[in-house]
Amino acid sequence: MLKNIFFKNKGPFNIQKIFTKHKFKNNIKIYDIKTLDQASKGDLTFFDQPNYKSSAANTKASACITNEKLSSVLPQSCLPVIVPNVLYSLAQATIQFYPNSDIDYPDDSLKNPNKSKYPSVKFGKNVFVGQNVKIGKNTFIGSNTVIEHDVEIGKNCIIGSQVFLKNSILGESVVIQSGCKIGLKGFGFIPVKEKNIKFPHIGKVIIKDNVEIASSCTVDRGSIDNTIIGENTYLDNQVHVAHNVKMGKNCMIAGQVGFAGSCTLGDNVSIGGQAGVSGHLKIGNNVKIGGGSGVVKNIEDNAVVMGYPAVSFKQFIKNWREN
């Protein structure tokens, strides 16, 4: 069971204590909250969208927040917790385990880095580093950059100036240019007039080896899941990556592209400038998406699409000629 290194887990809690309005025959102990795929015995998970059925059928979680209709998919080993609003109950449960995960409270452990702790790291001026930050050899951190507690940065990385990093794990030879904001809480909340309920975000950002992220990008951390950028993937300036997005290897993402929450990209995907990808979509391997496109449905491997909404490139050219 992987421990959350960025948030202190206040658990375990008995399930009866988490859902006080429910009645459970078996008051099992819950140790953590995880996604359907990542949960293991002792974990609580959630299931609110039919397109995650196969993950639900195979989850190893001990309990699952869900609704009546979807609950039948869960395996015998997983106790269903039937609720009217899955995300609301998930938020309530998560905040019990991780109380300060619904707002990005600034890290008050920040200090100028102790050179003796980071003997082979180069720092620019006025860099602030939180507790337990790990930085690999030959990495260079630019001026006025802030790296909050427990962030891990591999060796041979170049982090530019005025960067903000929290809740992130970076591989080796990663380049992050000036002005990027990485690992912040995503755009998740339960709308309530007068005062929305802020959804806790306990995930992280994982950036693999040889990734390059150009200037002024924003990459939000996962909510329950993680946000992942695969090996050797390059992002141009001002790209927006929402929570839980997963990109494969060797992708090329041009300037000002936006990814809504929980979309996944295969390997070798290339996307032209200002394109947008809607939430929860699956983009296959080797897909090419033209600049300015708006992708609103899943895209199969090797497809070339363009347009708003995006269609096959052939169709796009045909539509254009006819107009």
Place this chain on the structure above:
Amino acid sequence: MLKNIFFKNKGPFNIQKIFTKHKFKNNIKIYDIKTLDQASKGDLTFFDQPNYKSSAANTKASACITNEKLSSVLPQSCLPVIVPNVLYSLAQATIQFYPNSDIDYPDDSLKNPNKSKYPSVKFGKNVFVGQNVKIGKNTFIGSNTVIEHDVEIGKNCIIGSQVFLKNSILGESVVIQSGCKIGLKGFGFIPVKEKNIKFPHIGKVIIKDNVEIASSCTVDRGSIDNTIIGENTYLDNQVHVAHNVKMGKNCMIAGQVGFAGSCTLGDNVSIGGQAGVSGHLKIGNNVKIGGGSGVVKNIEDNAVVMGYPAVSFKQFIKNWREN
């Protein structure tokens, strides 16, 4: 008459001194420059677009820069100042009252905050705060953030790192994530070859209680008017809010959305990622605008629109099927 707390008013001036080429029978004293709606007795206002007719008919201003055609709408109590280019004359008059409002000169009163002045405020490292900044209890300001003179921040706010704030008034429990730039001069100028005339921006940004603004957003202050973000409205990453925009309560604005100058949103408006709203438009209550849309006309209450240009969602789906 509300005083401008961010800019020092050099007035009052006699109207004859403001418009030296005009001849006035009654050389009235002008105390300030305000919008049609906000002006009271002693104020100068301006009127250059027919869609503000009802405001013009009811203005309490003592004088109004306008053109021949529109001037007939003004009430008897308001002296019309007929000019060939309303915005040019407005800029000239405004700069007389507020000489340094056409460029964002950095604040030279900035200092590290005096802990005794802000006993119940938490500050990160290397925060700079200008003269007369007010910050409420339990507010936390992140590292490397700059807050210029006279800004007011309510209690229980969380302001992230590397934020820049000027000419802004924030309510309570406001969250502003890392990298936001709020209160800067908007994109307003009178085009002149060789050297444009920069339009003075004397307005402010008003952010109401419980607003959340995600990472790397830009919110420009108003020109003569204010820019307002209503209670409990949430903005995702990289949203661009131009001068004089007014948003209602409980709006949800997804990533990379852009608002051109002076557009207004009702309450409970939700807008998908990368959509854009043109200048001076009125978006009603409970409107839903799909991701990637380009809105180029007013939208009535409760409408659901999508597309570029945005049409009703029904029509959008119909067009798509036919193509």
Place this chain on the structure above:
Amino acid sequence: MLKNIFFKNKGPFNIQKIFTKHKFKNNIKIYDIKTLDQASKGDLTFFDQPNYKSSAANTKASACITNEKLSSVLPQSCLPVIVPNVLYSLAQATIQFYPNSDIDYPDDSLKNPNKSKYPSVKFGKNVFVGQNVKIGKNTFIGSNTVIEHDVEIGKNCIIGSQVFLKNSILGESVVIQSGCKIGLKGFGFIPVKEKNIKFPHIGKVIIKDNVEIASSCTVDRGSIDNTIIGENTYLDNQVHVAHNVKMGKNCMIAGQVGFAGSCTLGDNVSIGGQAGVSGHLKIGNNVKIGGGSGVVKNIEDNAVVMGYPAVSFKQFIKNWREN
């Protein structure tokens, strides 16, 4: 021959040493690498796109990396170096001359500015300035701004807070608002699975007199060429300007517009919010591009276009009515 002031040139090299796999009859000395237009005697250039034919025919370079087919266009005075992948060979050659130009290594010469060196410049708090930075009289640099080595800033400029400047030359009376990142390496690389080859960027950003760049824009430096923003051109918030882009005078670029690499704009071009211009395009003088447009082909002088893909405004309205 103009010297590169931002990168140290390790040359000259004999051409045989640059291209070890080739055999040259005449082992000429190469002093620098330039574009077809800017190269003079002793320079190496490159030619890989037919639309640069007239520049190729008139180049003064002594040698040119190109392919078999295009090589016939070159003048007698220019030695063709025939390669399978022009950009790959160009990258290899460039990195020999300028070893550290493929990654934005933070400047380790940064210091708080010495007031005696800049007696008539105003600095905010915590400004860092690199070696040989030149700043003109009456210029004001905002707090937490970083200006790397050899940058030149003219007189009467206003540089906001939290700005990052490298490899840039600014004229007089330039205004750059808070959060802009200017002069960084552009999005250029040769895709290689496992580890892309980062394309060296040895160009600069040239910003002419009276330019205004609003908050949080990114302007990348040129690769071999320069990125240029012409006199009196204004950029609104969150504009993305890729490498080698050239804008003329008096342009108006609204918020969130994106320019792909190497596109050129004439004078007096105005572009509405969120529009995008594809790479290597030529936009004529006095062109108007509507908000949200996606420009995918060259546009002639005085044209008014809109749409995605952009068509004449007349056609755009016609298509809209028919739908």
